[in-house]
Amino acid sequence: MLGRLFIADLKMIVRNKQSLFWAIFFPIIFATIFGLFRFDEIGEAEVAVFGEVPALTAPVREAVSEMEALELSTEFPTVEEARTALEDDELDFVLIVEPGGTVTNLFNESQSDRNGVFLPTIRQVISVLNFAAADVTPVYTMDEQGVSGINVQYYDFVLPGLVGMAVMTYGIIGLGSTIAQYRGQRILRRILATPLKVRTFLASIVLAHLMLALVQSTIVLLWGVFVFGGTVRGSILWIYIFVLLGNLTFLNLGFVVGARTDTPEAASGMGNAIAMPMMFFAGTFFPTATLPWILPTVTRFLPLRPMIDAIRSISIEGTAITEHLPEVAQLLGWAAVTFVLAARVFKFERA
Amino acid sequence: MSAVEVRDLVKVFPQRGGGEVRAVDGISFSVEPGEIFGFLGPNGAGKTTSLEIMEGLQAPTSGSARVLGLDSTAQSDEMKKRIGIQLQAAAYFDYLTLREILELFGSFYPRRLAPDDLLERVRLTEKANALVRQLSGGQQQRFSVVASIVNDPEVVFLDEATTGLDPRARRDLWDLIGAIRDDGKTVVLTTHYMEEAEVLCDRVAIIDRGKIVALDTPPKLVTRLEASYRIVIETTDGYDPSALASLPGVVSVAEARGRERAHELRVHQPTETLPPLLEWVKRNAVGLADLQVLPATLEDVFLTLTGRTIEDVEEGER
Numbered sequence: 001m002l003g004r005l006f007i008a009d010l011k012m013i014v015r016n017k018q019s020l021f022w023a024i025f026f027p028i029i030f031a032t033i034f035g036l037f038r039f040d041e042i043g044e045a046e047v048a049v050f051g052e053v054p055a056l057t058a059p060v061r062e063a064v065s066e067m068e069a070l071e072l073s074t075e076f077p078t079v080e081e082a083r084t085a086l087e088d089d090e091l092d093f094v095l096i097v098e099p100g101g102t103v104t105n106l107f108n109e110s111q112s113d114r115n116g117v118f119l120p121t122i123r124q125v126i127s128v129l130n131f132a133a134a135d136v137t138p139v140y141t142m143d144e145q146g147v148s149g150i151n152v153q154y155y156d157f158v159l160p161g162l163v164g165m166a167v168m169t170y171g172i173i174g175l176g177s178t179i180a181q182y183r184g185q186r187i188l189r190r191i192l193a194t195p196l197k198v199r200t201f202l203a204s205i206v207l208a209h210l211m212l213a214l215v216q217s218t219i220v221l222l223w224g225v226f227v228f229g230g231t232v233r234g235s236i237l238w239i240y241i242f243v244l245l246g247n248l249t250f251l252n253l254g255f256v257v258g259a260r261t262d263t264p265e266a267a268s269g270m271g272n273a274i275a276m277p278m279m280f281f282a283g284t285f286f287p288t289a290t291l292p293w294i295l296p297t298v299t300r301f302l303p304l305r306p307m308i309d310a311i312r313s314i315s316i317e318g319t320a321i322t323e324h325l326p327e328v329a330q331l332l333g334w335a336a337v338t339f340v341l342a343a344r345v346f347k348f349e350r351a
Numbered sequence: 352m353s354a355v356e357v358r359d360l361v362k363v364f365p366q367r368g369g370g371e372v373r374a375v376d377g378i379s380f381s382v383e384p385g386e387i388f389g390f391l392g393p394n395g396a397g398k399t400t401s402l403e404i405m406e407g408l409q410a411p412t413s414g415s416a417r418v419l420g421l422d423s424t425a426q427s428d429e430m431k432k433r434i435g436i437q438l439q440a441a442a443y444f445d446y447l448t449l450r451e452i453l454e455l456f457g458s459f460y461p462r463r464l465a466p467d468d469l470l471e472r473v474r475l476t477e478k479a480n481a482l483v484r485q486l487s488g489g490q491q492q493r494f495s496v497v498a499s500i501v502n503d504p505e506v507v508f509l510d511e512a513t514t515g516l517d518p519r520a521r522r523d524l525w526d527l528i529g530a531i532r533d534d535g536k537t538v539v540l541t542t543h544y545m546e547e548a549e550v551l552c553d554r555v556a557i558i559d560r561g562k563i564v565a566l567d568t569p570p571k572l573v574t575r576l577e578a579s580y581r582i583v584i585e586t587t588d589g590y591d592p593s594a595l596a597s598l599p600g601v602v603s604v605a606e607a608r609g610r611e612r613a614h615e616l617r618v619h620q621p622t623e624t625l626p627p628l629l630e631w632v633k634r635n636a637v638g639l640a641d642l643q644v645l646p647a648t649l650e651d652v653f654l655t656l657t658g659r660t661i662e663d664v665e666e667g668e669r
Contacts, residue, residue, distance in 0.1 A: 004458045008447060015446035185442035193406055193436040195428060196459040 001196070002204055009208035012178075019174045023212060027166035027220045034158050034285075035228030044071045045118040046090070048082045051097030059132070060097050063125045070121060093122060156231050159224040160239075160315045161284035163217045164308040167243055168278065170216060171250025172257060173271035175209055179258025180267035188348045198348075206251055213247045214240055234314035238321045242314070245331040246307030252338035259345045278304050303334040352420055354506050354537035355382035355405060359414035362400050362561075374400045376561030377414070382539055382554075384505075387532050389552035390541040391649065397561040398541035399439055399510055405539065406436050406508050418506055432460055435504035437495050439511045439541075443483050449494060450479040453501055460502035473497045473527060489520030496527055500536070507531060509540040513547060525551050545649040557653055564656045572652045578602035578617035581645045582624060585613035587638030594631065600624040613641070617651070 014020065047064050049072065051057030065072040073091060076082040085091040086108050092115075094106040105122055107115055131138055182188045191201050217239065224230035232239075253274060261267040281288065281295070282304035288296050299305060306327035313319045321328070362375040375397045382388040390398040403409045405416045407427030416423040421430040443452050450466045457463035470476050473493040475486075483491060496512055509528065513521040521544075528551060532538050542548055548555045549569045556566040565572055573579055584595075585607070592614055596604045600623035607613035618624045621644045632639055654660050 001458055004455060008444070008451065008455050011451070012444060012446040181445070186438055186440060187442060187444065189408065190436075190438055190441045190443070193408060193431065193438065194456065194459040195431040 002200055002207075005201065005204035006207050006211075009204050010211065013174075013208060013212055019170070019177065023166070023170040023174055023216055024219055026169070027162050027216065028223055030162050030165070031159065031220055031224045031228065034155060034162070035224065035230075044069055045092040045114065045121070046071055046073045047093045047095060047122070048073045048076055048085075048091055049095045049097065050079050050082065053097070053099050056099070056101060057097045059129055060095060060103065060125070063129055064095070067121060067125055069118065070125070092118060095122070153231070155224070155228060156316055157312065158285055159221065159230045159232075160312040161308050162224070163220050163239070163243065163311055164246065164282070164304055165279050165284045166216045166220055167213045167247050167307075168250045168304050169271075169275045171209065171213065171247050172253045172275050173268055174212075175205070175251050175254030176257030176261070176267040176271045177264035178205070179255060180261040181264050183258065183348065184262040192348055202255075209251055209254075210244055210247055213243050217243045232315045233318035234316075235318075235320070238314045238319075238324075239311050241321060242307050242310045242324075242327070242331070245328065245335070246303065248335035249303040249331065249338050252335065252342040255342035256338070256345055259342070259347055278302050282308055284308060303331065303338075306330040352384075353381040354384045354386075354419060355380075355388070355539060356417040357381070357401075357405065357414070358416075360401065360404060360411050360416060361413045362397075362404060362409065363412045373561050375404070375411075378556075378558070378561070378563045379414075380556055380563060380566055382506075382537060384537050385532065385535055386553040387528065387538040387540065387551055389548045389555045390539075390558055391543065391545070391548040391552075391555050391653070392541075392558035393543055396558045398543075398558055401558070402508055402510055402539065402541055406434065407431060432462070432502065433505050435499040435502060435507040435536075437499040437507075437509045437512055439514075441495070443495070443498065445482065445484060448480045448482060449475060449486075452483070453498060456498060457501045462503055463501055464503050466501075469497045469501060472530075487520075489516055489523060492516060492520065492524055493527060496524065496531075500531060504536065506537045506539065509538065511541055511543070513542065513544065521547070545653070549649050555649065557649070557656060559653075559657045565652060569649060572649060573647045576647050576651060576655055578619060578651070578655075579647045580618050580621050581643075581647055581651070582616040582618055582621060582628065583607055583613065583641065583643040583645065584616070584628070584639070585610060585641035586632075587612070587640050590635060590637050594635075595628075598624055598627050598631065617647070 013023075047070050049057060049061045049064060051060070061072055064070050076085055076091070079094065079096060082091060082094045083106065086094055086106060089108065089111065092107065092111065096104040096106070098104065103126060107119070109115070179188075192198060218236075221230075221232055221236070221239075225232055254271070257267050257271045257274070261270055281291075281299040282302045283299070284304070288299050290296075291299065310321075310324040310327040313324065314321075358379050360375050360378050361373065364372045364374055366372055378397075378401060390401065392398055400409065404411050405418055405423055407423045407430055410424050418430050419433055421427075421433075423430060444455075447455065449470060453466035453469055457466065467476065467479065470479050473490075473496070475490060475494060475497075478486060478490065483494065486494060492512060496509060499507055499509065512528070513524050516524065525547070528538060528540070540552070542551075552569065554566065554568050555572060556563045557572070558564070565575075567575070589612060592604055592606075595601065595614060595616060598616075600619045602617040602619065605615050605617075607615045616624065616628075625644070631637075650660060
């Protein structure tokens with residue numbers, strides 16, 4: 001009986017094109033957009049060097065061209081043309097070497113992210129030149145060793161967030177609208193009139209939605225990895241477990257939304273009011289540490305947060321579930337609390 | 352044993368802002384196996400509440416309902432296996448085909464009928480792979496009735512099965528419900544259509560404001576009336592209708608609804624009233640446009656018992 005219901009529920013999910021859009025295509029669109037913008041590929045800085053005294057200018061030119069992150073540009077014959085190019089974002093820096101040795105660095109203030117990355121490199125060029133001019137061997141040198149040994153791309157950071165987003169929005173909004181419709185059209189009451197146990201009926205819906213959540217996360221990850229070169233280092237099994245654990249809470253919230261609304265439209269509105277802020281505040285797209293006031297702490301307690309944190313760590317660092325027991329506990333706690341809430345507000349009839 | 356046995360049933364709903372409504376106010380009756388039993392009354396009379404208590408969907412405030420000897424509240428699990436239900440204004444799943452819905456609902460019961468046989472019975476075989484919303488209103492109602500017998504039930508409850516249908520689709524459904532009864536099943540239905548109760552039901556309970564005001568076969572309900580016939584008279588000229596009231600055997604005179612210079616007389620016996628009526632027409636040289644003698648209907652029964660028509664009651668609530 002449960003099996004037949006489960007199959008019927010899956011059929012209904014797949015045939016409902018509108019909700020399938022939100023479940024699958026909406027996250028795919030996000031994964032595509034984030035894949036097209038290469039946020040962390042900032043490239044090299046284009047630097048033009050000018051000066052009246054060749055003996056002072058030549059070493060600067062040489063140092064710039066030797067620096068890995070910088071590229072010497074000889075495209076612009078005069079300072080004026082270089083200045084215009086700077087304003088048009090065709091150049092990043094214009095260095096003017098004065099006869100006294102002062103190096104004037106012109107840059108476009110509107111490019112704050114690139115400036116933040118490259119200004120220290122320009123300063124490094126100057127100190128390298130100073131050491132050479134003074135003929136000193138530096139006392140301190142730095143041996144840089146990244147500890148994790150992993151080059152974390154922004155895409156690898158955002159992909160697990162998109163998995164969480166997809167599962168959460170469909171859990172809350174998809175289930176919410178289904179339940180709202182079932183109650184609005186008195187289908188729940190029709191079920192109540194049969195010998196079928198209500199808990200069997202609800203269990204089949206939950207199982208079908210958990211199944212769909214696994215399909216969602218698989219599709220989003222496959223898309224991210226194979227189309228946009230994202231990386232998933234940890235075990236997909238651990239990711240699935242957190243998808244299911246987190247979804248328990250979202251499905252409970254879906255039941256709450258469905259209990260409070262009578263039409264799919266109303267459920268969708270109410271579901272969005274819960275899902276949208278949670279999506280941003282739980283760190284789906286960017287770390288929440290930069291939020292003001294107590295928000296970084298408060299947002300830690302959103303149910304989406306431990307789910308995304310764990311999936312992100314498994315995906316980026318390849319950790320195992322045993323390293324995420326606090327997240328497991330947090331998610332189970334949320335599932336229990338929201339279950340009680342859902343059981344209290346759920347009803348079969350229109351108000 | 353009666354198929355349905357209802358004793359002193361009361362259902363009280365608390366009202367918003369205090370007070371309470373007695374939706375069902377102490378009704379008792381029994382339904383015999385193999386009959387079509389109708390609840391007739393205006394919207395809000397307590398029909399659906401009574402039905403839902405019998406179906407085990409609501410608990411009574413006091414009194415009891417037993418179906419097939421099983422208590423509707425205490426033994427509802429066992430009872431639900433043996434009854435079939437069609438709910439008022441209830442839909443089925445949007446994204447399952449007719450056959451899938453019947454298979455699914457059948458799987459809820461230990462005993463079930465083949466979906467294709469059921470669909471053939473209501474001439475929906477070609478629609479087996481269609482969705483409910485692709486059906487016409489009449490087809491949807493036929494489907495919802497046939498879905499209620501998916502478990503081959505002994506008692507079938509139908510709530511306003513024909514509401515909103517055109518006359519042809521309604522008659523179609525009457526045939527189906529009659530056929531279900533002829534299979535040996537007991538049918539309990541609600542309606543606010545007088546004609547439906549008269550044509551379809553073996554016995555009718557007229558319900559008003561939560562109480563049963565009359566219960567009998569339709570012909571007996573009518574013949575119990577003081578005035579069991581109506582005479583409709585339409586004239587070409589104006590006349591004084593008060594003269595009609597003083598004719599022998601006339602119980603009441605009213606203007607015929609929607610017609611000019613026409614009156615409706617409620618009479619004991621046409622044989623008693625007709626000769627003096629024709630005499631009066633002749634004497635006053637009134638031109639006769641129409642003259643009909645009709646048996647009284649359940650409509651007259653309802654009017655006599657409650658002092659108003661079902662239409663009056665339902666218009667009043669709008």
